[in-house]
Amino acid sequence: MKLALREVILAFRRAPLMAILGVVTIGFSLFAFGLFGLVALNIRTALREVEDRVEIRAFLVEGARDTQVEALMRRLQADPAVATVGYVSPDSALTRARAELAEFRDVLDGAFLPGSVELRLREGRRDPETVAALSRRLQTYAVVEDVRYGREWVEKLYRIRNIAALVGTVLGSVFALVAVIIIGSTIRMAILARTREIEIMRLVGATNMFVRLPYLIDGTLKGLLGGILAAILSYGTTVVLGRSLMQTQFFDARQLLLGILAGGLLGLIGSWGSVGRHLRQVWRD
Missing domain, CATH: 3.30.70.3040 (Alpha-Beta Plaits)
Incomplete structure (x- = not known):
């Protein structure tokens, strides 16, 4: 683990601009996911307020x-x-x-x-x-x-809530998949830059996990940092909308923490997939 962390730090020192660009790219992809989350949160809050009147x-x-x-x-x-x-x-x-x-x-x-x-x-x-x-x-x-009790009104309200939940699940899954693809592509660029090094590690008998670990840590850290950046951008958007257009609800502390951790998880998943594909190709060659 210490060696893997050292490799991550050395990779950042060798190409800090690429690492920052990767974090920014991941951050903006998660920002789009976060904006969707904010829309879903405010729709759910609005529907709950209407439901309270039933x-x-x-x-x-x-x-x-x-x-x-x-x-x-x-x-x-x-x-x-x-x-x-x-x-x-x-x-x-x-x-x-x-x-x-x-x-x-x-x-x-x-x-x-x-x-x-x-x-x-x-x-x-x-x-x-x-x-x-x-x-x-x-x-x-x-x-x-x-x-x-307004039967038709209650039935329409419940139907709207179910449709919103279904659409939210589908679009949320799509945004998460897009985030994984972008994160995977970002990690893949880092892997391609070190293809020669990976081949040498293969020749000296390094295991798959030994080769994977630095990239998995790198992807997770970039996902966490991207999640923090996305949270900052989402909060800024909420403030701007609140001052100029309408008052909106922001994530609470628990939701915010889960969102950042989700960024780390998506980074781990994306890096795992990218490293796995590249290692299979290198091992085949």
């Missing part, structure tokens, strides 16, 4: 007694899919309607609106099947007259 509203029969409402709310609060339960009295419903529909204030004067129970669901339990099942259970209670 609610079921159960309108109560006229003259519902307090004991009936309290019993209903206790049962709903015990449901594992329910996050919060709130009661809206007829007077509160009318006040809210007047505030939200100010242009119809005259029409609402003297009107009667039924009381209701509003439910918000837990994260992960807002899919159309769960919402519809809970809505059907609510309709079985005698104190409930009608249930509304």
